[in-house]
Amino acid sequence: MRGxxxxxxxxxxxxLTVALVAGCGSSLEEDQxxxxxxxxxxxxxxxxxxVYAPLGRDMENGFRMxxxxxxxxxxxRTVEVVVADEGGGPDxxxxxxxxxLQQDKVTTLVGIVNSAxxxxxxxxxxxxxxxxxxxxxxxxxxxxxxxxxxVWRTSFANGEVAAALGEYVAGQVKDGKVFLAAPDxxxxxxxxxxxxEAFEAAGGQVAGTExxxxxxxxxxxxxxxRIQRSGAEAVYCFYAGAEAVxxxxxxxxxxxxxxxxxxxxxxxxxxxxxxxxxxxxxxxxGSLHYSDQLDNPTNQRFVADYSARYGDTPTxxxxxxxxxxxxxxxxxxxxxxxxxxxEGLKGVGEVDxxxxxxxxxxxxxxxxxYYLRETEEQGGRIVNAIVQPLTGS
Numbered sequence: 001m002r003g004x005x006x007x008x009x010x011x012x013x014x015x016l017t018v019a020l021v022a023g024c025g026s027s028l029e030e031d032q033x034x035x036x037x038x039x040x041x042x043x044x045x046x047x048x049x050x051v052y053a054p055l056g057r058d059m060e061n062g063f064r065m066x067x068x069x070x071x072x073x074x075x076x077r078t079v080e081v082v083v084a085d086e087g088g089g090p091d092x093x094x095x096x097x098x099x100x101l102q103q104d105k106v107t108t109l110v111g112i113v114n115s116a117x118x119x120x121x122x123x124x125x126x127x128x129x130x131x132x133x134x135x136x137x138x139x140x141x142x143x144x145x146x147x148x149x150x151v152w153r154t155s156f157a158n159g160e161v162a163a164a165l166g167e168y169v170a171g172q173v174k175d176g177k178v179f180l181a182a183p184d185x186x187x188x189x190x191x192x193x194x195x196x197e198a199f200e201a202a203g204g205q206v207a208g209t210e211x212x213x214x215x216x217x218x219x220x221x222x223x224x225x226r227i228q229r230s231g232a233e234a235v236y237c238f239y240a241g242a243e244a245v246x247x248x249x250x251x252x253x254x255x256x257x258x259x260x261x262x263x264x265x266x267x268x269x270x271x272x273x274x275x276x277x278x279x280x281x282x283x284x285x286g287s288l289h290y291s292d293q294l295d296n297p298t299n300q301r302f303v304a305d306y307s308a309r310y311g312d313t314p315t316x317x318x319x320x321x322x323x324x325x326x327x328x329x330x331x332x333x334x335x336x337x338x339x340x341x342x343e344g345l346k347g348v349g350e351v352d353x354x355x356x357x358x359x360x361x362x363x364x365x366x367x368x369x370y371y372l373r374e375t376e377e378q379g380g381r382i383v384n385a386i387v388q389p390l391t392g393s
Contacts, residue, residue, distance in 0.1 A: 039078040040336050042328070043100035045111040046135075046321075050088035051215055051241045052113045054272045055317045059111060059135050061310055062318030066325035069305075074325065075332025075344075082106055086117055088215060089185075093117030094124075101128055107336055108133065110324045113317075115139035115158065115186040119146070126150045129338035131345065133328060135321040140190050143365035149342050152364040154323040156289060158187050159194025161265045162238065164370035164390040165287040166198025169234060169263050176233025177207035178263075181223060183243060184211035191238035191265050199236075207232040212243075220247050224254040235260055240267040245276045252280040261285070266384065269375050271315035274382055281375045281382060289368045290316040290355040291384040299354040314354070323353050327360075 044063060046056035060083065067079060082104045084096040093114060100106045101124065109125060109132040112118045118137035125132040126148045134142065134151065138158035142151055169178060180196065182188030188211055196206055207230040210223045227235055235256070239247050248268065251257055257280065266288025269281050292303050292313045302322070306314040331344030345364075350357050358368040370391045373384040 039080050040074070040108070040332060041080050041082055041104060041106040042074075043097075043104060043106035043109045043111075044081050044083045045086050045093065045096055045100060045109055045117075046083070047087060047113050048083070048085035050092075051243065052086075052088070054241065055113050055136065055315075056086065056111075058271060058315045058317040059113070059321035061306070062314070062321035063110060063135070063325050065306060065309060065318075066322045066329070070329065074329040075334070075336075077332050077336060086111065086113060089114055090116045090120040094120040097121040097124060101125075101130060106130065107338070108328065108341055110321070110328065111135050112137045115190070118142055118151075119186070122146055122148060122151055131331075131338055131341045133324045133345075135324040136317055137187075138190070139186055140194075143361070143363035147363050150338065152327070152345050152360065154327060154366060155320040156368075157194075157365055158190035158238075158265075159197075161267075161287055161289070161370065162191040162193075162195035162236070163198035165236070165263060165265070165372070166195050166200075166204070167202040168287075168372060168390060169195075169236065170199050170202035170204035172261070173204065173233040175205075177205045177231065178234045178236055179207045179227045179230050179232035180209040180236050181227070181247070182211055182238040183214035183217070185214040188214065188238055192236075195236050195238075195265075215243075217243065218246055220250045221254065224250060224256060227260070228254070228256065232260060234263060236263045237268060238265040240270070241273065244268045244273045248273075248277045248284070249280045257283070266291075266316070266373055269373075269384055271317065274375065274384070278382070282377065283375060285372060285374045285387070286384075287370050287390055288316060288373055288384070289366075289370050290319050291371065291373050291386055293373075293383055293386050294354070294356065294371075295386075296354075296356060298352055299356075302354040316355075319354050323351055323355075323366075326351055326353070 046059045047053050086093040113136045115137045118139050132151045134153040136155045138156050140157045140159045180192045182192045262284050264286040266286035327348050330348050331341045334344030358366045361367045372387040372390050376385050
């Protein structure tokens, strides 16, 4: 049934994409040409509702923070931001993209949390020649076999985040086995696959894998019982949002936290979910390309400015959208048509990011350092402390 559900989602997304592309050609190109010397419309497609709404809020904060620091201009051009609600998946995210393209006639798109939404709009933006800068969704194919000149990413690939942790965990458990858990959709599948490949290549053994129903699982007890019975020496998981809170808290309540170390893609303990998890999150180790604890001058300024503006510490989601605005700032200096923006993106050099410097790869994703983080209490709050780099230098 899970496979059938995924196929149906793909079919719906594909059908919507075909319908949406019709009529997007010449009129859109004319609108882009008209915008070449005037204000530029940027469509910000982020979840305003659903399980990932907090991520969408942080992304919007990060994008607007960069834009407003530049006086409302990117590439010297006045920017009008049009926000659309991605919702929880392709059934809402793809039509929202259609509206931004056909009705709002945006020059470029930024955002997207859900991997299935990113895949669902890939052909739409490519055929419409409207560049898309993905500020979160990690679908591996977007910067792999389905790469497009019109699709770029300032975030990560699902498999890369997880794979960065594989060798380290193999060294920690040695001859022991690790159990894998994640939600049953594209990101969960790619995260567990990426971890498994790197983990097994380093000599690790998998005790079992559980893909839980995405967006509907609130009781993880049956899956935790399976983990307990498996004899695993450790657990790797990928979750975000409300599911991350529920999994971590129930992991502790079930009595596993003190006996079986929990490793994760860092989204499990990122942002507001860490506050909601409380002490249940202490001691979790994960891989991610950002923490507000990173000790570099760019991040120190960013954390201070973001905290002063929004009354909270920044997250990886805010940084990814902030960097999306930064690369768009460079690209728009080359022109405001779709093709001009693409050429501008191809010419973007090293990005001085709060996460540390990075560049685009040939696949249009970031070549960046992933860090081992561990949750610990500092100054009365729980933070993702940096332990060591897992990749890069």
